[in-house]
Every structure is written in C-alpha cells, then in structure tokens.
Amino acid sequence: MEIASKYNPALVEDKWYSYWLKNKLFHSEPDSREPYCIVIPPPNVTGVLHMGHMLNNTIQDVMMRRARMAGKNACWVPGTDHASIATEAKVVAKLKEDGIRKSDLTRDQFLLHAWEWKHKHGGIILDQLKKLGASCDWERTCFTMDDGLYDSVIKVFIDLYEKGLIYRGVRMVNWDPKALTAVSDEEVVYREVNSKLYYVRYLIAGTSDEWVTIATTRPETILGDTAICVHPEDEKYRHLKGKKIMVPLINRPIPVIFDEYVDREFGTGALKVTPAHDINDYKLGIKHQLEVIDTFNANGTMSEAARLFVGEDRFTVRKKIAVELEKQGHIVKIENYTNKVGYSERTEEVIEPRISIQWFLKMNELAKPALDLVENDTIRFHPAKYKNMYRHWMENVTDWCISRQLWWGHRIPAWYLPDGTFVVARSREEAFEQVKLKIKNQTSEVKIEDLKQDEDVLDTWFSSWLWPISVFDGIRNPDNPDIRYYYPTNELITAPEIIFFWVARMIMAGWEYRKEIPFRNVYFTGIVRDKLGRKMSKSLGNSPEPLDLIARNGADAIRVGMLLCSPAGNDLLYDDGLIEQGRNFCNKIWNAMRLVRGWQVSEEIDQPAENKIAIAWFASVFNSSLQTIQNQFSDYRLSEALMTTYKLIWDDYCSWFLEMIKPAYQQPIDRRSYEAATGFLDQLIRLLHPFMPFITEEIFHILKEREEGESILLTPQPEAKPFNQGIIDQFIFASEVIIAIRNVRKERNISFKEPIALFIKKNHGEEADTTFDGIIGKLCNLKSISYIDVKSPGCISFIVRSTEFFIPVGDQINAEEDILKIEEELLYTRGFLSKVMLKLNNESFIKNAPVAVVEAERKKQQDAISRIAVLEERITSQKG
C-alpha cells in the first residue's frame, strides 16, 4: 500500500484513542507492581479547554505514559470541580435569560436547575482532554459534589469543628455586593484606578468655626464615621485632645483618638475612622473600642443606619454626597488620585469590606507541619524557587474564611435552634440528638422541624484540598485498598498562582488526615501568554481555540510545540510557529518510516563494512542520548528531554544514520542493516511515545503486524546500555571532514553527482584513523581516499583540527583567494595562541589553577602551534 508523503493526523488520532479506550489500556487497579499516580487538578465543571489546560495536561500525560512504559502501575485520576461561585454565576445568568430570578426560587428549586445545567454542560472539558490524548483512567472520573466526595467534605468539617479548629466569628470580610457573598482574600484582585481624593472639613464640637480637615477617597462612608484619628506626636492636632468632632450632614458627635497608625504625611494627617467599612479602621475600632455603624446593605446600597440616601447605591451616593458637602461648605478641595481598588475575581464587582458572621478555619496548627514538609524537601518543588514564596505565605498565614453565601456547593452542616445557638452534625436527625442532650435540663420544647440548617455553603477549596484523598474515598474509608495503594501520589502538576489556594492546603489536609504527604513532587507550569506576552484571555480574544488547533495540526504537533518552549515555572509565549515545528517533526518521522519501510531486503548481499560502522556509531549515540534524556526527566526538564529526543531523531537518525546506510537508488538493502534500521526506529518511537502518542502508535502498527489489543503504550521504554564514547568522538571528527568537503563543493560549484578524489596528509608520527573513511566516501561521493606524506599540488586544501586534506579540482584553483583565506585563519589562530600563552606565562595561574586546567591549556597550545605550522606551510607552497 502506498503511504502518503505527508502525515495526516486526522486519519489516525481518533482511531487510536478509541482503540486505547476499547482495550482499557488506561485503567488501573491495585496490584503487585509499583504504583505511579497523578490526580488531575480538577478543572471547573463549567470550563472549556484553554491553552493553559493543554500545557498542564500534556505534561501530566507525558509523565503518565512514561511511567506506564517503565512498568509501573500508572493511574491518572480525572475529574471536575464544582466551582461554587463560577458555576452559580453561570446558572444565575442562564436563568436570567429564561426570565427567572434566583430570588424567586427556593434553594431546592435552584439546585435542581443547577444540577440540570451541570448534567448538560458539565464535563465537556473532559471530552476535550481526550482529543489531546490524555491517558486518564476514565472509569475513575470524580466530581467534587459526588455523594462520596460530598460526604467526605462534611465529615472533615465536623471533625475540624470538634477539634476546635473551626469557629464562627464576626469578621471583616471581602464582600461581593453583586454575588452577595464573602470571597476569600485570594479571590480579590487589586487594580489601580483613577479616583478623587476629597478634602472634607469637620466642625469641632462646641465651636462655630473651628474645623478639622481630613482626606478621603470614599466620602459615602462619612455617615458611618465613629472617630477622627491623628498621630499622637502631631503638634498641629494637639489641641484636639478631649474634643468631639461633628460628622458633617448628620451632626453626630464623635471622639478624637490618637494612634501611631496614622501617616502624618498623607493628606492632612487626620484620618476619619469608619470601622464598618475599612479593614484598617476596623482594627483601629477594636483597639480603641469604637462604635461600629454599618451604613451599607448587603447589596451595596445605603442602609437605615446611614440616615441619608437610604436605599441608594454607594457609587451614586459618592457623587451626591460630594455635592451636598460642597453645598454645606465642607469641601476644602478635591484632587485627582490613583489608588488600588479590590475587585471580585468572579463578578468584577468592587469589593466592599464588610462585617459579617462567617465560619473560619484556624490555620496556625495546620500550617506548621505543612511548612516543614516543603522546607525539608519531603515534598519537592520544581523549580525550587517557589519554596521561598511558600515559606513566606505559610509564616504569615491567617485564618481561612470558609463560608460562602451561595447555594451551589457543600452546605455547612450547622443547625440552628430557635434561640440562635447551633449544633454541628451530618443530618437533621443527628443534630436533633445533640439538641436533646443540650436542652435536656431546660423547660423549653424544641421540635426536630424547628432546626434550621445554615444557609451557606463551603468555599470550593474546602473540597479541593481533600481531592488527592477523597478521589480514593480515603476520608470515609481510610483503609480501603485504593487509598493505601495509590496514596501518596507521585506528582502534582499545577500553576504557581494556586500554590496557596490549593497546593498548601492539600499538604495540610494530607498531613491532618493521613499523616502523609499528598504528593512527592510539585511541578509548576508557567502561564501561557500570547506573542506580546499578554496573558491569554477571552476578553482580549488572543487565545486560539485549542480544539481547532488540534483539528488542523494534530494533537501530537501541539503537544510538541507547547512542550518545546515551556521549561518548568517559566511562562510560555505561544506562537503558531511552535505548532508548525511540531507538525514538521511529525512529518519527518513519518517519512523516515516510509523510507525504511520501502526498502527491499535482499538475503543475497553481505552487509557493507560502512553499515556496520554506522550501526555501531548510532547505537552509541542512541545510548548516550538516552542517558541524557533520563537525567533530564529526573530533573523535571521536560522540554530539554524532548529537544534531545528531537535532535536524536532528526539529526542523528535521519540526517546521518539513514544517509549512511541508505542503499543506492532502487537497490536492495542487506538483511542485517535493515533489521538494525527498523530496530532503531522501533526504539525511537517508544522513546517518543510519551510526547507524541498518536503518530508513534500508528508507526508501531505499520512497522509490524500486531495482535489485537497490542499497543506501544504497553511496550517498555528503551533501557540505556553502555556505549562507546570513542566511536562518537571519531564520528564528530569525520563529520567535520564531511562538512568541509561539502563546503568545497559548494564554493567551487562542484555538483554532488560528480565524484571527486580526496587526499589526506598523514600527520607526522600518527597512525591515520580510517574508521569512517567508507562513510565519508559515501556521504561525499568520493571516488577515492588516499593517504599521502607530502602535500599535493594542484589541489584545494583544507584543515580539520590539525590534519590537512586535498581535493584535486583541476584548473579551478584561485591561489590568491586561497592565500587570503589561509592568512585570515592564521591570524585568528595566532591570536588564540597568544591568549593561551598569556595564561601559561602567568605564574599565579600555573600555581593556583587545578592541574587539569593547566594541562588543558597546554594542549590548546600544542594544537595551535601545529595548526599554525600547517597553515604557514600552505601559504609558502601556494605562493611557490
């Protein structure tokens, strides 16, 4: 059958993916082999594949496939994350399109819609991963809200509550007035905005015209002021001691407090204090026992407590109150000002600091062992520089606000009695049992239906942090065979931006619940950016559609393109050229296969001597590269491992080896050379399989008839064998000769088809190494190679290292040009020598440098001297 000269991934990829699935080649069950396990960082259930996922999952797949071929029992657990805020926002938006408001639905009705939406749209991303070639064990697919995983989260909540690590407290939280929920510090993004700094004067109580001027960017919070604060050493405010200040517009008297917190240089040096609406003011408020007046409603409008503008939005009020203050003579001036404002990562709404009752998890005790495990390299970070970041965060960790005012998620298992107290339990019934114990001595009667469950759900990360355990049901059944076999997992491949959200917390949970690390290594990938270095995002429209890319170029090409330029922890600047390189590489391998497969084998002919050399040489190069590749893998230098493989195939196998043994046109090849060539190809595609799963499987099946269910992904990786460095070095020299001859042909316009003769001048006292002569002859189309003792006239000559070569070219010699070139080279070599001599004549160098270094310099000196001698001799002979 004729094979197309261009590799067509479309004909291949789906075929092999179905084959792998049909034969359950990705499925893993515990057995006696060594386990190798990765749990996928679960993408949002509503997500669609983007370039970041492509990179991340390609890396995971490379590691999985390599481990599988190394004979390990490899298990890659896929799954999705319910992503409370993001998913709820999407469902709300969808309902809104249908004319339904969330506020018109009960919790249960809403959840029904949400699940329906999840079943319809959720998990698309997992199907997309299949296009990429991901070798996940799909029978183990998990979702963070599956029954078992849900129960695990609740169980952990109750456990931590009972250990006293979870508490309920009044705290200032980051409030999202649009989503009507608290969001964690990590979900707030700060951006610089142009705003105004209002200088407002407050009347000092008991005076008619004495004022204090403060500067604020948020005049709408004035109505919630409960103090004015100045620096205790600030002379200009000393007279305010014991005075009251009147809040403008509402004339409420407030005290003056003195605190070193105030920056005397900023604004006027006097600060208004609004404990309900600013985190620093809140802290001042606690310290000075100030009243807290919350002037905002949950949705960001003014509350009754504000007394003015009630029900109007905070940003409208900012403008209106400025006008009103102006009218009443309180505005001193207004300046333009740039400050940083927090936005909700999910809804883009301006975050409002707000006092509310939330659930918290104490972090100090959990953080300590988690910090040690990374510090002492029990868990290794790649690259290690992220250890610094991790340490800094872990040493400054604050309690984790784990409640969210949402419906989609794990509902907090707290049950409230009519009197406002609560118990924590898995179910209403269990809660009621606790209640009965609690109120047994009281007269009041509480019925089971009086219990009200907390309305809030848990932060999404409160389920994610259990992921490596809960996918194996290790929380509920800590001794089941899966968790005992697969945990701890081997690698975590993720982005550095979630080192605190997720990585740190998984380490904490792992230690708390299994006294064991969750993974041994963490490999941090970079962010995929566009050519201009911008982060890829939907709003910029600069992200290519991954599935289109796969459809156009094939998954293998994309995997290669992305991997080639993504060293661990470095951002990847995406460029179509990368994929082109991947695609071209596919084609190269494809054609190598076509060539080898097309050869006619003859049992009659003997193996030519040069083929024997070629095979010995390539076997050595192969094993040498293999060793390099293995080291690169152990160092997590994936892109370098791929590049080494790429060069081994393209340069060494295709450009050199195949050319060395290639029979003349339409001539057959001997059996042994043929077996060697196909044998090497077989080894190479195995080596390449983790990077390029599809084309290698296709070639694997073309090279040989295979049994049903047989697959390259179950074959062993090639094993590094000892190799002969000597033959590798010999060939490096030979290749320099070949390149020099090719240059002569090019410069003199001698066609490759015209055979030429080569004379080699034997070096005095040296035995000539003729190992590669046959190969040089073949690759350069030489009609003869002769060794001579004296230089040959009427020839072009060139020097490789310190050996002189001659090629007779008849009348084509241009003596003057040659002399010029030789002189140039002579000049360079003399310069080189003088630099070497500078070192060797330096006594301190001889005295202090290691012997090996001095020896190396001496060798350089010798080489340069003999080279200069040859060059000088050539000039005289040319002139003569």
Added chain:
RNA sequence: GGGAGCAUAGCUCAGUCGGUUCAGAGCACCUGCCUUACAAGCAGGGGGUCACAGGUUCGAAUCCUGUUGCUCCCA
C-alpha cells in the same frame, strides 16, 4: 509599603562546582539546491560588550555590592 524572582543571539531559553563541553540550543534569518523518504525538505552560513557600574580572584555570564529596567506574590 513588604517579599520573591528575572535581565545571555531578532524571539524563546540552556549554561550544574568560577576554568575546553564557554559563549550554546531551537526557532527565525541569509545563500544555494524541486539530489527518487520528506520543499512540512536538503546542504551551507551569519549573528551576542552575557542589562549597566564597581569589587573579589591567577581567572567572572557564573561570586559580592550598587544602579537601571521588567515580572510575580502579599498588603
């Protein structure tokens, strides 16, 4: 404001113990080739004051100090 990191060829990056594997790779570029596996290819080639300024050393891309510029994290 606090912390971390980076700066090497046009681009993306290697460069481990300071020294011949020290100035490298891939891509891009230039030149010549449709040579019977591959033009998605072959052969050959050019290109860097290692951000800047000092210092340590026999010797610095590499170690130290400062300067400039950029990135990220936290507040």
